Amino acid sequence: MDRVSQLWRLRRRARRGVFCMALFCMTMAVLYTLCAENSVPVTDAIFGVRARTRAQPRAHSIVKVIRGAGGSKPMYVDPQKLPGVIPGDPQKPIPVLSSLNYSVEASQKQQHSGSKEKERHGLLAWLLVRPLRRALETILGARRGDGQNLDDFFILKGEAGVIWNDETSSSMLSKRLKKVVQNYKAMNKYGVTFSNPEGGRRQQKLSGPRLLCQLKDTVKMTTLTPDMDPFTKFPWASQLPAQPLTSTIGPFKTCAVVSSAGSMRKSGLGKEIDAHDAVVRFNAAPTTGFERDVGSKTTVRLINSQVMASEHHFLSSSLYSSGTLVAWDPAPFSSDLNEWYNRTDYPIFQQYQRYRRLHPQQLFFILHPSMQWQLWKRIQENMAEPIQKNPPSSGLLGTVLMMSLCDVVHVYEFLPSRRRTELCHYYQNFKDAACTMGAYHPLMYEKNLVKRMNKGSDQDIYNFGRVTLPGFNTFDCTHTSNFSHF
Template identity: 60%
Template sequence: MGYLIPGAALDRVSLLWRLRRRARRGCVCMALFCVAMGFLYAFCAENSVTATDAIFGVRARTRARPRTPGLGVERAVRGAPGHPAPPKVPGPPAGKMAAAATGPTAHLQAMNKYGVNFEKPGARGAPRLSGGQLLCELKKRVQVTSLTPDLPPFSGLPWGSQLPRQPLTSALGPYRTCAVVSSAGSLRQSGLGKEIDSHDAVLRFNAAPTAGYERDVGTKTTIRLINSQVMASEDHHFLSSSLYSSGVLVAWDPAPYSSNLTEWYNRTDYPIFKQYQRYRQVHPQQPFYILHPQVEWQLWDQIQENMAEPIQKNPPSSGLLGTMLMMSLCELVHVYEFLPSRRRTELCHYYQRFLDAACTLGAYHPLLYEKNLVKRMNQGSDHDIYTHGRVTLPGLGTLNCTGSP
């Protein structure tokens, strides 16, 4: 008589077999899902479409309820006391979002505070430019310069002589290698500090510190680009903090699209000129430049010309302005975490505990479109972006654009 396996034991063996089979199937499905999401991410990055829109379509996002304005990136960046924050939306439009958008997104798309009058027929229907062609367009059409004492109305103002006599592109550089270090939260645990410090010049933004974060962001600061909100905000202690007292300062403020200096002087977003004068009294020897407003709008024109849809009628971000500045001063530029790496996070800044995906995708600034443009101009590998968040761009002075249309 054969040995009989008890029914309960047989049931346990059968159960374990089914569980192992389901686990194997689950692993296969997860692997296929990861591969599909990888292709989707590459498609979205190349075509300036958010993953949400690619999966669910534009209407799904327009029906979604926007997050609380108090958590918006613009509240953090521009919401100083006495200066109301711009409208908050989940992110920039994608596809034909301008036509389908409703609520806060439509309001942002319709905003035209700076009198933008973009009239270049056929620009959006023009053939897609290659990365090299885009770089040559930037070299020809964006003139990076700063305010000087001979420019009206500053030539007639008592404090106008405090402005540097030479524009910054004549006084600074040329540098061989440069690093543009974003303030992105994804720099945390990156270990990029030594690599960043190995560059001849390093640009940082606004109130981004190095103390306590040396392993990830390095210690060297050659140039600090600051917006006028940081200069005006009491929270940032612009006039007294040692954070700003070393290296070269370059300030900027959103100006009218016309770049009329007199109009801008009488109607700045924040009191940039008042703060400039006060800072110069405390630090008269420190190099301190104010970016000419033509830079931000010439750069905006290039973004809009190379996108198939209308972008926000607001100036580019400090990140793109700083990148353009260093491309004008350096032979080779590495930009860190402007395009997010595998460490991508909703943490806005590596030195703060503030979460908002708009810090990466953009809301007020046309940030998503800026990233699309930079991705197309990148001369490094996609692997560099994925592992290091590093984009490689040539200095504008190294480009040979003689045959460019």
């Protein structure tokens, strides 16, 4: 065998080895991306940010999002000081993903950098041909063509521009979101047994005043107190407020409900929001760094049990130390307190006790689970199709809570304004239409209900994302004639 032939064979083996190694590495990267939900940096590097944010993760998985630069050990980050970092809600099919270095400020810098396209598409987008790349993105639920066009859910209202269509239904959703919503409609984790003579369909569309009176008469704002069973037998029950929330704070004249929607960004509504007598915020939504758009006052913060139990550093973060805290946890449809106590979604009662020991002077209430399901029934009764058998969103719960405490309630960006966007939260750069339309929560139907009850103008919705709702104590529902003052 001559020397040339031997060199040729060695080169051929080397090329085969390199090719096999590259194929192996790419295969392992794909498997790691598909199987390890905590691989946010890896997913971004291989498929790009957009592919990762379009992916459809498992509904009940916990997503770790705070990682150090040197490994996977979680790092403490105060959400108030670094508002771009917040873990997602594992009960929602679209979690909020982030990393320590993926803050709002960093993303804004990326928009003007020359590496924008490389970051957006990822390494795999440059190495694979387009058909194979699309096939892989389809496996991840990341096909770009399946994005939801938010314009489909708005109607033209003359000089008011385009506003939310209160007849929005699941038939208007994209294929991807429609499948997600249908899956949640098929689930019945909380044992919902609701039915009505109309078979789940309303007989007629109620007017705004009638809807308001329906809420006032049937949705009771109740919080847990030490004299309720089974808490009477627990020594820690003394940590619960002796009086319900509605007897402890308020009443207020004007209140602001500040949603965490991405359309709050660049709204310039901060001063207007802070001018209210009381302001309610949700979960880990920060104010520091966003005062111009969302204000700085916090009177009430409504938090779900997942926030209390997750990596939000609930027990130590300064974000939760101001104002009154109100917590809630999805409970069985029966709202039986004994049953709920033994099967909470997250350890709300354990975390409540720990927090109260650290902050004994701060007002901290827990919503009675009956309230969320009373509200759910009103949504279902007034929709023309079955809704998800899951509790309403924190946004609607907070709105009804403030209607029980205030004379006038202004809700900001619950109905999207002209700034409408697929951006999920104003403090993060994560986009998905599911954040506007809902998936786990019946958010789309909640928006329909709020639009019908709005007492403000369509111009207010279009320009400011502001809905005006009257407090329950400001109107009398005993006679139909009393509706005229609306």
